[in-house]
Amino acid sequence: MGTFSPRPDGPGRHPEKSGQQLPELGELLASAHVVSLPMRVKFRGILQREALLLEGPVGWGEFCPFPDYGDAEASRWLAAAIEAGWSGFPAPLRDTIPVNATVPAVPAHRVPEILARFGRVDAVKVKVAESGQNLDDDAARVSAVREALPDAAIRVDANGGWDLPEALTALKRLAAVGLEYAEQPVPDIPGLAEVRRQLRAAGVPVLIAADESVRKEEDPLKVARAGAADLIVVKVAPLGGVARALDIVAQAGLPAVVSSALDTSVGIRAGLALAAALPELPYACGLGTVSLLAADVTRDSLVPDDGGIRLREVRADPNLLAEYASAPERRDWWLDRLRRVHAVLASRR
Structure with a gap:
C-alpha cells in the first residue's frame, strides 16, 4: 500500500x-x-x-x-x-442535520409536487439560470415556492449561469420574494466580488454564496481572500473528503453550507458527517437530494424527516x-x- x-x-x-x-x-x-x-x-x-x-x-x-x-x-x-x-469520519457534534428542499428547473406548476417529497420544509434551494429558460421562468418558479411556503428561507442557485449584468438584473428582481442568499450567480471570483459589491451599493439584501469557486479552484480559499462571498458551499466529494473540507472551512473563516453532488445515501452519509462535525452550522444543508432519485442503494434512505436528517450509518443493500x-x-x-x-x-x- x-x-x-x-x-x-x-x-x-x-x-x-x-x-x-x-x-x-x-x-x-x-x-x-x-x-x-x-x-x-x-x-x-x-x-x-x-x-x-x-x-x-x-x-x-x-x-x-x-x-x-x-x-x-x-x-x-x-x-x-x-x-x-x-x-x-470524525466524531459528530450533533445527531440531526437540518436540510433544505431542492427544486430543479421545473415549470412553476410542478413546484408543489416537488416540495411534497420533502415533508416539512424550512428552507428551499431553487435552481435558476437553466439553459433554454429565461428570467420569467425563474421568477415564476421562485414565486411558486414562496406561495407554497410563505415562511421558508429561499436560496437560488445559478451554477454560474449568468454574466454580471444578467445576475444583477435577476437578483434585484428575485429579491422581491425575499432571498436568503444567491449561490454562484456568475462563474468567476472577480465576478462574484462585483455582484456582491453592486448589490450592496444598491441596497439589495441578498448574500452571495460561492460553490464552484470553492470546489473547482486549485486553491479553495481564493474566494475568501478576495472578499467575493458572504458564505461558502462545501461538498465532501469534490473537496477530497470530510477532513479536507473541515480544514477549508476553518481556514476560510466564512459560514458554510454543506451540500451534495446528487449522491446516493452512501454519499449523503459523508455530507452528514461533515455537517455534524462543523463547529457551527448556521444554514440548512443541501443534503436532501436523495428525494430527487426514484431509487437508492439502501432500504433506509437518508431523506428528510421533519426538516432534518438523523445521522446514522448506511450499508448498501446487495x-x-x-x-x-x-x-x-x-x-x-x-x-x-x-x-x-x-x-x-x-x-x-
Missing part, C-alpha cells in the same frame, strides 16, 4: 499526500459496484444517476464524479470515497445493487475510470 491522505498540509495542496494508506487498485476493484439509478426529474441534464460504490473495512464510499470531469478533478472524489470506506446494476459497457467504463484515477492518486504518493 502507498501513502495517501485526504487531509492536506495546506488548502491549495493535493489531499492525497500524507498519512492514510492508499488501498491497492485490486482491493478497490474487488469491492466495486456500479449502479444506475433513475431520477424523478431531470437534474443537471440527466435522468439516470450513475455511481461506483466501494465497500471498505470501515464502511461504504461513493465515487460518482460526473462523466465530463477529468481524471485529476475526479481524483478528489476517489479520495473522499476511500476516506469513507477505509478511514471513517439486492438493490443487483437490481440497479449498470449495463456491462457502463460498468466497464467506470472500472476503467477507477483504474485511471487511482493511478493519479498513486502518482502523488
Whole structure:
C-alpha cells in the first residue's frame, strides 16, 4: 500500500499526500459496484444517476464524479470515497442535520409536487439560470415556492449561469420574494466580488454564496481572500473528503453550507458527517437530494424527516445493487475510470 491522505498540509495542496494508506487498485476493484439509478426529474441534464460504490473495512464510499470531469478533478472524489470506506469520519457534534428542499428547473406548476417529497420544509434551494429558460421562468418558479411556503428561507442557485449584468438584473428582481442568499450567480471570483459589491451599493439584501469557486479552484480559499462571498458551499466529494473540507472551512473563516453532488445515501452519509462535525452550522444543508432519485442503494434512505436528517450509518443493500446494476459497457467504463484515477492518486504518493 502507498501513502495517501485526504487531509492536506495546506488548502491549495493535493489531499492525497500524507498519512492514510492508499488501498491497492485490486482491493478497490474487488469491492466495486456500479449502479444506475433513475431520477424523478431531470437534474443537471440527466435522468439516470450513475455511481461506483466501494465497500471498505470501515464502511461504504461513493465515487460518482460526473462523466465530463477529468481524471485529476475526479481524483478528489476517489479520495473522499476511500476516506469513507477505509478511514471513517470524525466524531459528530450533533445527531440531526437540518436540510433544505431542492427544486430543479421545473415549470412553476410542478413546484408543489416537488416540495411534497420533502415533508416539512424550512428552507428551499431553487435552481435558476437553466439553459433554454429565461428570467420569467425563474421568477415564476421562485414565486411558486414562496406561495407554497410563505415562511421558508429561499436560496437560488445559478451554477454560474449568468454574466454580471444578467445576475444583477435577476437578483434585484428575485429579491422581491425575499432571498436568503444567491449561490454562484456568475462563474468567476472577480465576478462574484462585483455582484456582491453592486448589490450592496444598491441596497439589495441578498448574500452571495460561492460553490464552484470553492470546489473547482486549485486553491479553495481564493474566494475568501478576495472578499467575493458572504458564505461558502462545501461538498465532501469534490473537496477530497470530510477532513479536507473541515480544514477549508476553518481556514476560510466564512459560514458554510454543506451540500451534495446528487449522491446516493452512501454519499449523503459523508455530507452528514461533515455537517455534524462543523463547529457551527448556521444554514440548512443541501443534503436532501436523495428525494430527487426514484431509487437508492439502501432500504433506509437518508431523506428528510421533519426538516432534518438523523445521522446514522448506511450499508448498501446487495439486492438493490443487483437490481440497479449498470449495463456491462457502463460498468466497464467506470472500472476503467477507477483504474485511471487511482493511478493519479498513486502518482502523488
